[in-house]
Amino acid sequence: RRFIEAILTGVSAGVLGLDRDGRILLANPRAEALLAGEDGLVGRRLGEVLPEAARLLERAAEAGAPVEEQLRLVRGGREYVLLRATPQMEEGRLSGFVLTFDDITELIAAQRQAAWAEVARRIAHEIKNPLTPIRLSAERLQRRYAGRLPEEERAAFERAISTIVRQVDAIGRLVSEFSAFARMPRPLLREEDLVEVVREALELERTRAPQIDFAADLPPQPLRLLLDREKMVQALTNLLKNATEALTEAGTPQPRIEVRVRREDGCAVVEVCDNGPGLPPGERHRLFEPYVTTKARGTGLGLAIVRRIVEEHAGRVELADRPGGGTCARILLPIRHSEA
Secondary structure, three states, rough: HHHHHHHHOOOOEEEEEOOOOEEEEEHHHHHHOOOOOOOOOOOHHHHHHHHHHHHHHHHHHHHHOOOEEEEEEEOEEEEEEEEEOOOEEOOOEEEEEEEEEHHHHHHHHHHHHHHHEEEEEEHHHHHHHHHHHHHHHHHHHHHHHHHHHOOHHHHHHHHHHHHHHHHHHHHHHHHHHHHHHHOOOOOOOOEEEHHHHHHHHHHHHHHHHOOEEEEEOOOOOOOOOEEEEEHHHHHHHHHHHHHHHHHHHHOOOOEEEEEEEEEEEEEEEEEEOOOOOOOOOOHHHHHOOOOOOOOOOOOOHHHHHHHHHOOOOOOOEEHHHHHHOOOEEEEEEEOOOOOO
């Protein structure tokens, strides 16, 4: 019994033991954690704590064999759970069930990211080649025929050429982002001062968006850790750019972005908070997936690139609501030194 209890405590899957009526007889700690901190599960009916699984028990009872299903469950910011129900039979009669469930949110996100990286690589390859000839041809037409057209037709001709060039540039930027996402090189980790890296990204965004009030709360002493300076500046710039665009699109009065750096439980934490419209309700964690965006003209690759860079640094990135309204993005990086 102690051996079985140790196994149930240590496994990564949630395990529930149920009687034939669906009443919980046993719950391991992982099950309580996956059910958003539900405690006191023993004695309650499964329909109270996990109503989505009720149909799965019926299928297992009918089949007399294990059945599994992937369900969309929203618990504590997690979404996808793989459920498996196994009926317990005694002398040919149903005596109960064992229900196991695994959180596969990260697995599905990784699969999507890998698929999008391949799509991005192919798109960049197929689209990038004809863009330069299109632009050069439009400019050649402008130089050759603009002066020969009557005055009343020249303005329309100039507008048409300008539209072609502008749209080619827009497609080029999109393809460049796809290409950057698909072919990001491995990080070159060196010991750097994170405070200086944050200050560099902040100055770049201050120059680009002077209409925003930027506030920085940076420690006076250096915070040194292993990182790829160029990539981390790129990740921070993407977060700052997202905040700036959210404030601009929403027309937020007195737009403000706050950037903070601090130590927390062996990690370096960088926070980028804005007083904009906040995060959309629903599938917030999907904002880190490629081509998922809430902005009118966004490509949906900015946060995906941020997540990829941070994960390459063995860290994680989170999105949360800012107290008082707005959004907070947090990057957590383990403090590692070259000596280690």
